[in-house]
Amino acid sequence: MKIIDLSLVIESGMPTCGTPWHQTVKVEHMGTIDTVGRNTHSILLGSHTGTHMDAPYHFIETGHTIETTPLETLCGAISVVDFTRFKSGSVVKLEDVKQIQVTERMLFRFDWFKKWKTPEYYNSFPYFDEDAVDYLIKGGIKLMAMDTPSPDYGGNIQSKEDSPNHKALLKKDVVIVEYLNNTDQIDLTKKHTLVALPLKIKGSDGSPSRVILFEE
């Protein structure tokens, strides 16, 4: 059984969502072997840092928070969808998702992680049409994972039209997993099992997560 690590490395100064209020990531020595006889680090990061998960509370005031997300949703069989044909700025439409079988856990592979640490990563990632996401929700999706920063168009953050897909998914308790890494290592002819574990942070709207895939 092969294990594929779908998580980005967390490191000081790594890119984060381009809003001025997002915490800059700092991973720094607190103590060293020289000074206190051991190495320890302080870790400062936002809940949406690197490969991470969104809980309903991210957009829904009464939604549940990350530490109560059922592990049954986060671990289990997952279908991987090859959407690598969707390039910069393109939109996944209803007719595109109608061609695939909707399952409880779905991973959409765009190979967009290859743009990580380039300006393009946040500027022109492919995203989903609202009708397409609605179709997935009605089909019974419980976890939607992708190697882009968001299932939504990224150009209108904090406007009235901001993040309709996030809102629709989270309202229906669908977990969103974003910023996956290494999706080109997935063999699409094989079967896969997902393990996606957020930190158990009380009251948080999301958490950086270690996401791995078992390949049969």
Ligand SMILES: [Zn+2]
């Ligand atoms: Zn997020």
